[in-house]
Amino acid sequence: MSNADAARLHLTIDGRSVEVEAGTTVAAALVIAGVGGTRTSVSGQPRAALCGMGVCQECRVTIDGRLYALACQTLCREGQVVCTTATASVANVTDATDVFNAASENGGMNGTNVGRGTNATGTTATTTTGTR
């Protein structure tokens, strides 16, 4: 199949309409859309995808309302809504512990399940450490 034959998907990233090929990760869609980063740290520093394999957690974004989804481990879907800005629940946290706890509720950073998401083949992958 040539690139011209590939199915096209339409999603919204930070309010902008973006078209990508089927099989594109959200992290790649962010680059295609010209979005410079994925989130802002609690100290205000910009963050962006780093490892591309579900380990660093720097690519966390909100996908269809799900906080802390890993952009590098999530495939784009038709009609998907991606947000790189903090939501009200994130804006209300006061320190890194709150971010850690909030992320744990969404399947990441809890020490036993530091990386979970759907990989490029559409299967769910989980990275565990057993400590922390």
Ligand code: FES
């Ligand atoms: S880029 Fe590192 S976890 Fe996604």
